[in-house]
Amino acid sequence: MKRLFLQMLVIVVAALVTGFVSNAARNKLAWGGNDPELLKRQADISRISLDEAAKHTDDAHAFFLDVRPRVEFDASRIRGAVSFSADDFTAAYAEIRDFLGPDVQVIVYGESTLPAVRAAEFLQARGHTAVRVLDGGWRMWQERTLPVDTGAAP
Amino acid sequence: MMAREPRFGWAGAVLLLLRFALGGVFIYYATPKIVAPDLFAADVFNYHLLPPWGVNALALVLPWLEMYAGVFLVIGVWSRAAATLMAGMLVVFLIAFTSAKLRGFDIACGCSERGAEAKSTGLLFFWLRDCAMLAAALLLVRFDRRAPSPLGLLRPNA
Numbered sequence: 001m002k003r004l005f006l007q008m009l010v011i012v013v014a015a016l017v018t019g020f021v022s023n024a025a026r027n028k029l030a031w032g033g034n035d036p037e038l039l040k041r042q043a044d045i046s047r048i049s050l051d052e053a054a055k056h057t058d059d060a061h062a063f064f065l066d067v068r069p070r071v072e073f074d075a076s077r078i079r080g081a082v083s084f085s086a087d088d089f090t091a092a093y094a095e096i097r098d099f100l101g102p103d104v105q106v107i108v109y110g111e112s113t114l115p116a117v118r119a120a121e122f123l124q125a126r127g128h129t130a131v132r133v134l135d136g137g138w139r140m141w142q143e144r145t146l147p148v149d150t151g152a153a154p
Numbered sequence: 155m156m157a158r159e160p161r162f163g164w165a166g167a168v169l170l171l172l173r174f175a176l177g178g179v180f181i182y183y184a185t186p187k188i189v190a191p192d193l194f195a196a197d198v199f200n201y202h203l204l205p206p207w208g209v210n211a212l213a214l215v216l217p218w219l220e221m222y223a224g225v226f227l228v229i230g231v232w233s234r235a236a237a238t239l240m241a242g243m244l245v246v247f248l249i250a251f252t253s254a255k256l257r258g259f260d261i262a263c264g265c266s267e268r269g270a271e272a273k274s275t276g277l278l279f280f281w282l283r284d285c286a287m288l289a290a291a292l293l294l295v296r297f298d299r300r301a302p303s304p305l306g307l308l309r310p311n312a
Contacts, residue, residue, distance in 0.1 A: 004235050004238065007232040007234075007235035008235045008238060010232075011219070011223060011226065011235060011236065011239060012219065012239070014218075014222055015216075015218040015219035015221075016215050016218075018222075019215040019216075019217070019218045020215070022188075022218075023191065023214050113196045113199055113200065114195075114196055135200075135259075136200075
């Protein structure tokens with residue numbers, strides 16, 4: 001029994017060392033790993049469920065922002081969504097900020113949660129408080145076959 | 155009491171098959187997570203179980219734990235230790251996924267699929283699959299002393 005625990009311990013330690021060393025070696029930290037402040041705050045970002053967000057697809061006072069790369073956005077996106085590519089939030093923000101009035105609800109989504117959280121942080125830092133991250137993101141929106149637009153956006 | 159020499163009977167063949175199957179599944183599940191830990195971290199976050207600082211740590215270490223356990227099981231070295239770790243992981247996965255579902259999170263389990271391939275996982279399917287793997291792991295923990303090493307040169311549980 002003692003030997004069994006020792007063997008398990010060796011495997012666990014090997015996994016710990018390999019996980020952190022391999023990550024450091026490729027300099028690609030996991031989710032938000034190089035942004036500890038974001039990690040601390042992301043739990044406080046407001047979220048919106050798929051069902052609730054789906055009610056806003058034709059709402060003139062709701063703004064869906066898609067943080068995926070532009071090429072993926074052009075292929076398909078939530079109906080009425082606007083590209084807010086995580087590649088350059090500043091440039092994307094310059095194009096849309098005039099539309100983000102105080103009565104507009106912003107719903108941010110992406111392929112995974114992290115870029116959407118970063119976008120929400122970016123917007124909140126610029127005074128847009130009605131920003132929420134879509135729970136489940138683009139993946140679950142597609143899974144539920146909720147309304148989408150396809151083809152290059154105008 | 156003297157330990158009996160392992161014999162390659164039908165039970166040994168079944169255990170060997172279980173070892174290959176379970177180890178292979180763990181290696182298969184671990185690979186995409188090792189390749190894209192950031193996507194796996196997002197899946198972990200969706201469970202809403204860990205504080206932010208724990209998400210990254212788990213996303214970096216768990217895939218390698220699955221990989222090592224899978225490899226050790228397949229090659230038949232420290233296979234009971236590997237199977238015990240797998241059983242522990244499977245129990246944790248069952249609790250975490252059931253908890254997330256009960257709290258209303260319609261999530262993909264994060265087991266193997268990544269990015270756009272990920273689909274929401276059904277609770278029943280998840281339970282059936284994980285319980286089957288858990289049963290296999292427990293069988294190996296209990297009986298794997300009798301299974302030979304597929305490498306031939308290595309004694310089981312050497």
